[in-house]
Amino acid sequence: MTRFSKNSWALWIVWLLLVPPGLYLIHQIFPPPQIEPWHLAAYILFFVLTCLMPMNINGASTYLVQWVTIAVFLKYGIFVEILISQLTMLIVMVRSRTDEPLTMRIPFNSIMFFLISCFSGLAYLGAGGQIGSLNLLHILFYGLIFQLVSVFSNQIIYYSYDRLTGSQVKFFSVDALWDFALTLIIFPYAIALYISEAYIGIPALLLLGIPFLIMTAVMKLYNNTQLINNDLQRAGEIGHQLAARLTTDEVLDQFVIQVSDMFKSDYAYVIDYRDSNLLMLRMFEHQEFQKQSVPPVRYYKGIAGNVILNNTPVCYNKKSDWEDIVTGYLPIDTESIMCTPISRNNKIEGVLMLASRKKYAFKSHQLKILDILSTYFAVSLEKAGYVQKAIATSERCGLTKLYNYRYLDQALEKSMEKVKSGELRNLSLVMMDIDHFKGINDKYGHQSGNDILIGLARILEAEVGKEGIVARYGGEEFVIVFENYSKDLTLLFAEGLRKKIEKHDFLIQQDLGAERTIETVHVTLSIGVSTAPDDSDEPNALLRNADRALYIGAKQAGRNKVAAYAK
Known part of the structure; x- marks a missing residue:
C-alpha cells in the first residue's frame, strides 16, 4: 500500500468519526429554525453562481462566497451554514487544479470546513449572538466575531497541517493578509444581503446578488487582462534580451x-x-x-x-x-x-x-x-x-579559411595577458614558410600555388586540432599558437609536422602547360619557434623572434629545418 493510500484511509476514518456524528450533534443541540424552501433555494443558487466565478488574487483562485454563507448563518444557524460550506468544498474540489488526489483532498477539506464552521458558529453563539436577529448593532458586532473567528480558524488549521507535514510556512503570510482584507470587504455585503432579504424577501437577492455577480465578473475580466498584459510585457523583455x-x-x-x-x-x-x-x-x-x-x-x-x-x-x-x-x-x-x-x-x-x-x-x-x-x-x-x-568573414582568410592576421593579433595579445597574470605557464608560437614557393607559382601557375596553400591549411588544422590556433600570417607564411606548450614540446611538434609535409603528395592541376594535367608536387617548410615568457613577454616581440628563428636558423641554414629562437 502506498503512502498516499495509507493517508487517504486515515483521513476518511477521521472524517467518519468526526463529520457525520458532529453534524448530528449540531442538529440536535442547535436545530435550524423554520426554513422557507424557496428562500433557501435562492440563496443556494447565488451561492453556486459565486463559486463558479472565482477571482485570481496573488496567483491563487479566491471564491467570494462569504457574502452568502454569513447571511445564511445569520438567518438559519450553524447547521445549515455547515451544509452550505460543505457544498462550497465540493465545488472548489471539482474546479481546483492540483496534483493531490481527490481521495485525500475531499476528506481533509471537508474536515477543515466543518471545524471552521463549528468554531466560528459556536463563537458567535457563545458570545451572545442570536440567530434571526434584526438588530443592526447586534448583527454587526456578533457577525464580525463570527467572520474573524472563521478567518483565524482557517489560518490555524492550515498552519498546523503544514507544521505536521514538515512544510516551511509563516502564520501571517501574504495569503492570510488577503483573507483578512477580503473579510472586511465582503462583510458589509453579507449584512446588507441578510437584512434586505429579511424585509423584502427574494427580490433582495436579485437587487444585491446580480450587481455583486456583475462586479465579480468585471473584476475577474480585469484581473485576467492584467495577467495577459504582464505576460506580454515579460515576453517583450525576453525579446529584447534575445536580440x-x-x-x-x-x-x-x-x-x-x-x-x-x-x-x-x-x-x-x-x-x-x-x-x-x-x-x-x-x-x-x-x-x-x-x-x-x-x-x-x-x-x-x-x-x-x-x-x-x-x-x-x-x-x-x-x-x-x-x-x-x-x-x-x-x-x-x-x-x-x-x-x-x-x-x-x-x-x-x-x-x-x-x-x-x-x-x-x-x-x-x-x-x-x-x-x-x-x-x-x-x-x-x-x-x-x-x-x-x-x-x-572578418576574422578568416578568404582563401584558406584559416584565421587571419587581425584575429591572430588579438588572440596573441589575450594569451600573453594570461601569461603575465600567471594563468598560463607558457605560450609558444610556431612560424612556418613554404620553401621556394615563388618557383612553384612560376612553374605551375598561381592557381596551383593556391591549391597548395589550401591543402597545407587543411593539414595544419588536422594536426593542431583544438590544441592551438592556426592562422595565415601572409603570403606563404603560417602561424600556430600553443597555450601551455613548453619550447621543447613545441619543437617536437614542429619537427613532426616538418617531416609530414616533406612526405606529403600535393596534387595540383598544371595551369601553364599545353595540357591541364594532374601532377604531384612536394614542398618543404622552414619553421621557427619562440616561447614566452622565456624569449619575450610581448606579443609582437614573440612574432619577431619566431620570424628571426625561421629565417636565420632555418632558411639560411639550408631550409626544410626547425629552429628555436636563441637570445
Missing part, C-alpha cells in the same frame, strides 16, 4: 532559460526539424541543461510531430490527454504540456516544448504568448547567424 545575443548558442540558451522561468515549467526542450527528423538541440530540466542523449525520431512522431504536421500549437492539461500519442522522450512524471512550432520565413524550423509535473499548469492565453516568443526566438536566431557569418 542582444550575438551567437546562436547564446540565443538558444537564453531563450530556454527565460521561457522556462516565465512559465514555471519543470522541463523545456528545443527540437530541431532537419532532414525529416526531429533532433533534440536543448534539454533543460529542473533549471539545468542536460546532455543531449536522445536519439532522433521521424518528424511525424509524437506531440512535436503533430505540431509540425498541423503547424498549430497545442496545450495539454494532464497526462491522460496526451499519453496515447507520445513516442519521444518525456520524463515519467510529466503532466501538463505546451508545444509550439518555431517558424522562420514561413518555414517550420523546429518545435519548442514546455512541460510541468503539475496538472493544469499552463493557462490558455499563455499558448499565444509562447507562440509570440517563438517568433522572437526565430528572428534572433537568424540575426545571430548573420552576425556570426560577418565575424567569421
